[in-house]
Amino acid sequence: MSKRFAIGAAAAALLLGSTALAGAQETGATIGMQLEPPNLDPTAGAAAAIDEVVYANVFEGLTRFAADGTIVPALAREWSISDDGLTYTFTLADDVTFHDGSAFDAEDVVFSLTRAMAEESTNAQKVLFEDIASVEAIDPATVEVTLSEPNGSFLFNMAWGDAVIVAEESAGSNATNPVGTGPFRFENWVQGDSVTLARSDTYWGEPPALETVTFKFIADPTAAFAAMMAGDIDAFPNFPAPENLVQFEADPRFAVIIGSTEGETVLGINNSKAPFDDVRVREAIAHAIDRQALIDGALFGYGTPIGSHFAPHHPAYLDLTEQSNYDPERSRTLLEEAGLSDGISVTLKLPPPSYARRGGEIVASQLREVGINAEIVTLEWAQWLEQVFTNADFDLTIVSHTEPLDINIYARDDYYFRYQSDQFKAIMAELDETSDEAARNEILKRAQQQIADDYVNAFLFQLPKTGVADARLKGLWENAPTQANDMTGVYWEE
Amino acid sequence: MSGAYSHRPRRYLRNPSFLLGAILTAIFVGLALVSLFWTPADIARLNVSARLLPPSPQNWLGTDHYGRDLLSMIMVGARTSIAVALIAVGVGMVIGVPLGLWAAARRGGWIDELIMRFNDLVFAFPALLLAIMITAVFGPGAVNAIVAIGIFNIPVFARLSRAGALSLWTRDFIMAARVAGKGAVRISYEHILPNIANLLIVQATIQFSLGILAEAGLSYVGLGAQPPLASWGRMLADSQTMIALAPQLALIPGLAIVLTVLGLNLLGDGLRDLTDPRMEAVRR
Numbered sequence: 001m002s003k004r005f006a007i008g009a010a011a012a013a014l015l016l017g018s019t020a021l022a023g024a025q026e027t028g029a030t031i032g033m034q035l036e037p038p039n040l041d042p043t044a045g046a047a048a049a050i051d052e053v054v055y056a057n058v059f060e061g062l063t064r065f066a067a068d069g070t071i072v073p074a075l076a077r078e079w080s081i082s083d084d085g086l087t088y089t090f091t092l093a094d095d096v097t098f099h100d101g102s103a104f105d106a107e108d109v110v111f112s113l114t115r116a117m118a119e120e121s122t123n124a125q126k127v128l129f130e131d132i133a134s135v136e137a138i139d140p141a142t143v144e145v146t147l148s149e150p151n152g153s154f155l156f157n158m159a160w161g162d163a164v165i166v167a168e169e170s171a172g173s174n175a176t177n178p179v180g181t182g183p184f185r186f187e188n189w190v191q192g193d194s195v196t197l198a199r200s201d202t203y204w205g206e207p208p209a210l211e212t213v214t215f216k217f218i219a220d221p222t223a224a225f226a227a228m229m230a231g232d233i234d235a236f237p238n239f240p241a242p243e244n245l246v247q248f249e250a251d252p253r254f255a256v257i258i259g260s261t262e263g264e265t266v267l268g269i270n271n272s273k274a275p276f277d278d279v280r281v282r283e284a285i286a287h288a289i290d291r292q293a294l295i296d297g298a299l300f301g302y303g304t305p306i307g308s309h310f311a312p313h314h315p316a317y318l319d320l321t322e323q324s325n326y327d328p329e330r331s332r333t334l335l336e337e338a339g340l341s342d343g344i345s346v347t348l349k350l351p352p353p354s355y356a357r358r359g360g361e362i363v364a365s366q367l368r369e370v371g372i373n374a375e376i377v378t379l380e381w382a383q384w385l386e387q388v389f390t391n392a393d394f395d396l397t398i399v400s401h402t403e404p405l406d407i408n409i410y411a412r413d414d415y416y417f418r419y420q421s422d423q424f425k426a427i428m429a430e431l432d433e434t435s436d437e438a439a440r441n442e443i444l445k446r447a448q449q450q451i452a453d454d455y456v457n458a459f460l461f462q463l464p465k466t467g468v469a470d471a472r473l474k475g476l477w478e479n480a481p482t483q484a485n486d487m488t489g490v491y492w493e494e
Numbered sequence: 495m496s497g498a499y500s501h502r503p504r505r506y507l508r509n510p511s512f513l514l515g516a517i518l519t520a521i522f523v524g525l526a527l528v529s530l531f532w533t534p535a536d537i538a539r540l541n542v543s544a545r546l547l548p549p550s551p552q553n554w555l556g557t558d559h560y561g562r563d564l565l566s567m568i569m570v571g572a573r574t575s576i577a578v579a580l581i582a583v584g585v586g587m588v589i590g591v592p593l594g595l596w597a598a599a600r601r602g603g604w605i606d607e608l609i610m611r612f613n614d615l616v617f618a619f620p621a622l623l624l625a626i627m628i629t630a631v632f633g634p635g636a637v638n639a640i641v642a643i644g645i646f647n648i649p650v651f652a653r654l655s656r657a658g659a660l661s662l663w664t665r666d667f668i669m670a671a672r673v674a675g676k677g678a679v680r681i682s683y684e685h686i687l688p689n690i691a692n693l694l695i696v697q698a699t700i701q702f703s704l705g706i707l708a709e710a711g712l713s714y715v716g717l718g719a720q721p722p723l724a725s726w727g728r729m730l731a732d733s734q735t736m737i738a739l740a741p742q743l744a745l746i747p748g749l750a751i752v753l754t755v756l757g758l759n760l761l762g763d764g765l766r767d768l769t770d771p772r773m774e775a776v777r778r
Binding site for chain 2: 221222225241243244246247293294296297358360361362364365366368369376377378
């Protein structure tokens with residue numbers, strides 16, 4: 001008798017527990033992410049995971065990306081641009097306070113931009129601030145930014161996570177205790193597990209619907225699948241295993257969200273290293289790759305082939321996939337012309353994401369067909385950043401470049417693929433001086449053509465945003481114009 | 495000593511453990527050997543358009559997520575597992591057995607203490623954890639997996655051969671050899687080693703099965719054999735997100751691991767029963 005009672009009590013407790021959980025879901029959301037950010041300061045780190053937690057949630061910039069990729073006002077409510085394109089005058093939002101209670105004003109903007117462009121700045125995207133000549137506070141609500149030369153993408157640059165506004169008092173500790181002006185304030189970080197944000201009561205704009213947001217880090221795709229299925233996680237905006245999406249699609253509890261990202265995935269080639277300093281060898285690699293097989297095998301068909309370093313959904317996109325079409329015969333001929341008819345042995349260094357690991361196996365197999373023997377070396381992110389990204393100690397690698405409109409990385413001599421072209425730099429310089437949209441798009445097309453002609457890297461595919469969410473959770477971004485999980489517009493449907 | 499029992503083959507065939515173990519082991523060793531010359535399909539060639547096919551006359555076990563023939567993968571995987579485990583056990587024996595014999599010859603002395611405490615130190619770490627530690631430091635790959643598995647085999651063989659040798663050192667025939675002027679090295683080699691050989695062979699069979707498990711475990715976490723070399727452990731890891739789409743992708747390499755390990759354990763059990771004189775007495 002007492003045993004039966006115990007079972008009944010346990011069942012009642014379970015029921016209570018589950019209703020309590022269901023109740024809690026209405027006000028909070030748990031978002032799954034595959035990678036944990038190394039720190040939480042977007043102005044001092046390149047990792048996408050930092051922005052995926054704090055961008056638009058904790059930190060705001062002068063401008064910001066909207067869900068459709070357009071640039072909209074954020075802390076700067078409006079602005080005017082001088083006729084010569086050199087002076088930007090921003091009018092800032094009123095009544096803005098940082099989460100620690102200190103007030104936000106023009107001095108914080110001056111501090112943030114000056115700090116980011118300084119010589120000793122640790123900003124991962126210093127190039128965004130390169131053209132700024134001076135930043136001045138006209139009055140507490142007005143900031144004037146003077147550029148050294150006209151830059152048509154300045155407002156775009158200011159929308160990046162690396163250009164968010166921080167307070168001088170808290171700038172040093174943002175890595176572990178981020179203090180921003182956003183709709184959510186940082187609450188807790190359990191290393192290796194999760195980051196919790198809570199709705200800020202002092203937010204200057206429209207308050208978000210969610211009271212708490214928890215970002216939970218689950219590296220293993222199988223565990224992510226199980227967590228989603230069990231309801232431990234409400235949404236996984238970048239679900240790591242595309243093969244599971246079929247199952248989520250078949251389940252009415254879930255909504256599968258397929259969008260595009262800014263992730264141009266390339267087979268990175270070390271241009272400074274023989275034999276890859278010979279354009280014929282790079283062209284041979286490009287022709288050896290069957291993009292459709294790669295997309296089917298690595299991404300289960302989700303993904304768009306690209307022929308240059310440019311996102312297909314951008315208006316300036318130029319489809320150059322035919323220029324580097326799959327033609328193994330041509331590859332062999334080119335290798336022969338380059339004096340490598342006996343084949344070559346190279347290393348292919350792969351970071352952890354499945355698109356890279358799986359893509360790497362397929363690419364290695366396709367390269368082997370034309371006589372390029374690629375030995376696969378699998379690396380953890382820290383090793384990849386050190387060996388490939390920082391020291392350019394590699395032959396080939398596969399990685400997705402997730403920053404928006406980042407074709408200008410080809411103008412940097414010391415970028416990891418070590419491409420050096422004065423012609424390309426001239427195109428980028430011209431782009432910087434042009435602010436007319438149509439003219440800019442024409443220049444961007446020439447830029448795409450230039451790197452496709454030089455076969456800098458083998459351009460593979462545009463990474464899809466393969467998300468899955470509880471069907472009742474609305475307002476998540478479909479596309480990823482920047483690396484972010486903007487939770488301001490997310491709500492539970494009744 | 496060797497007259498205590500006989501080696502008639504029929505006795506072996508009547509032992510069910512030995513028989514079943516030998517058959518299972520022979521199947522997988524056979525698959526591995528055949529894969530050296532021939533596999534149904536080339537596993538280095540990926541054919542993505544033919545991925546995740548169910549079993550059919552062309553692909554007896556179906557294809558994996560890259561369109562590779564699963565039977566060919568299992569065959570090459572058997573080769574990887576068996577080669578890694580066999581070499582690793584070999585490394586363990588070649589280093590462990592002389593250490594054990596040396597310790598026994600110097601029993602009670604500081605050499606004995608030193609060797610055995612070193613063994614305890616290695617033994618103190620769980621085997622797979624030690625292997626993960628080694629491959630994490632020296633980088634993933636089949637060679638480092640061999641080294642890692644080999645190292646945790648050393649104390650197993652050192653202890654076993656020391657224990658076996660210690661009991662022999664008190665026997666009369668060893669005494670006779672010493673009186674005849676033979677040195678410790680020669681006695682160990684000529685008289686002790688042959689008499690503990692059966693112990694070592696049985697233990698080697700068991701360690702071999704553990705080695706296969708360890709290799710699969712290392713490959714599963716990505717520290718074993720690297721692609722394009724096929725490995726059962728990595729096949730399992732690759733297929734786990736696809737278990738609902740194509741369960742055979744996980745089941746088949748899983749079964750291969752289970753059957754090989756089971757076969758080797760049964761073989762080891764059977765060999766022990768058949769070569770241990772005490773077991774002979776029990777049977778009568």
